[in-house]
Amino acid sequence: MAQNSSLMSGVPELLVLRLLSAREMYGYQLAVAIRETTREAISLGEGVLYPALHAMENRGFLKTRRRTVSGRTRVYYASTPKGRRRLNELSQEWRRIAGGVEWVLAGI
Amino acid sequence: MAQNSSLMSGVPELLVLRLLSAREMYGYQLAVAIRETTREAISLGEGVLYPALHAMENRGFLKTRRRTVSGRTRVYYASTPKGRRRLNELSQEWRRIAGGVEWVLAGI
DNA sequence: GTATCATACCTCGTATAGCGAGGTATAGAG
DNA sequence: CTCTATACCTCGCTATACGAGGTATGATAC
Numbered sequence: 001m002a003q004n005s006s007l008m009s010g011v012p013e014l015l016v017l018r019l020l021s022a023r024e025m026y027g028y029q030l031a032v033a034i035r036e037t038t039r040e041a042i043s044l045g046e047g048v049l050y051p052a053l054h055a056m057e058n059r060g061f062l063k064t065r066r067r068t069v070s071g072r073t074r075v076y077y078a079s080t081p082k083g084r085r086r087l088n089e090l091s092q093e094w095r096r097i098a099g100g101v102e103w104v105l106a107g108i
Numbered sequence: 109m110a111q112n113s114s115l116m117s118g119v120p121e122l123l124v125l126r127l128l129s130a131r132e133m134y135g136y137q138l139a140v141a142i143r144e145t146t147r148e149a150i151s152l153g154e155g156v157l158y159p160a161l162h163a164m165e166n167r168g169f170l171k172t173r174r175r176t177v178s179g180r181t182r183v184y185y186a187s188t189p190k191g192r193r194r195l196n197e198l199s200q201e202w203r204r205i206a207g208g209v210e211w212v213l214a215g216i
Numbered sequence: 217g218t219a220t221c222a223t224a225c226c227t228c229g230t231a232t233a234g235c236g237a238g239g240t241a242t243a244g245a246g
Numbered sequence: 247c248t249c250t251a252t253a254c255c256t257c258g259c260t261a262t263a264c265g266a267g268g269t270a271t272g273a274t275a276c
Contacts, residue, residue: 006232007198007205008263009117015212028224037215041208047264050226055262071271072224090115091213097115098206100149104123105199107145114261116234136253155235158255163233179242180253220275226268233262239255246249 012044012052014094017061017079017087024065024078027053053077061086120152120160122202125169125187125195132173132186135161161185169194 015034019025025033027050035043044052056062061083065076079087123142127133133141135158143151152160164170169191173184187195 006118006263007122007201009234009261010114011205011209012263014115014209018212026224028222034212037212038208039211041204041211045264046224046226047228047266048262051262054226073271074224093115094209094213096149097119098209100146101119101122101202101206103147103149104126104142104145105202114234117232117263120234134253136251153235154253154255155237155257156233159233162255181242182253218276220273222273223271225270228267229265231262231264233260235259235261236257237259238257241253243252244250246247 010090010093011042012048013056014087014090015042015044016049016052016056016077017083017090020062020077020079021084021087024076026074026076028074030077056083116150118198118201119150120156121164122195122198123150123152124157124160124164124185125191125198128170128185128187129192129195132184134182134184136182138185164191 015038016030019030019033019037027046030053031044031046031049053062057064057077059082061080062077063080065078067074067076123146124138127138127141127145135154138161139152139154139157161170165172165185167190169188170185171188173186175182175184
């Protein structure tokens with residue numbers, strides 16, 4: 001069963017791009033940051049997060065840098081200019097969809 | 109390409125259930141109502157709407173009634189008690205996800 | 217010493233479902 | 247007689263969220 005039900009499409013990408021627009025982070029750190037920043041409202045499993053990161057890297061939205069810290073390898077992700085443009089697109093997209101849903105939920 | 113990009117998962121179901129909680133409607137009417145109520149923000153193609161309606165009927169959220177009006181057959185959909193429970197679930201789900209996204213977009 | 221937990225990465229298979237394109241048919245306007 | 251709006255439908259493609267499972271290290275607890 002889906003932990004976050006079925007209202008998530010595109011959301012992981014948006015969250016990752018937004019968090020990485022502030023500072024570079026590694027995968028595990030992103031998972032924790034998403035949980036904390038959303039006040040536990042959203043929690044991305046690793047089966048969502050890592051494939052999403054790889055896909056975004058392949059599409060040129062992110063670039064990576066490997067660092068070994070106290071015996072553990074971390075893959076740091078940073079946003080590219082293309083990633084920042086993508087963030088703008090997705091944010092507008094989100095505002096549009098969320099606004100539309102609110103009209104329906106509120107009014108009728 | 110996706111007209112509504114990829115931030116739509118579950119949204120069509122939520123919108124349909126919400127609109128049908130007020131009054132019964134037929135498919136084409138729902139398509140128009142969604143466009144208008146969302147101020148053109150969301151427009152569901154028929155390839156989304158009709159399969160979604162069938163799936164919701166199969167899951168017991170909607171019941172149907174056929175009427176022929178001036179030579180055209182209309183399939184009217186109405187929400188069931190199960191559909192109203194589903195609407196409550198999806199609404200809460202939506203509030204949770206949307207709230208979480210807002211935290212990330214606003215703060216960091 | 218060893219069990220357990222947190223850290224840190226990964227892949228695979230499945231299920232869902234959004235989407236465009238395409239199909240059928242009637243009514244009414246021009 | 248053509249074009250538009252109405253009204254329904256299916257098919258195949260693609261994207262992607264998800265759980266489960268796998269590997270490995272370091273630190274803490276027993």
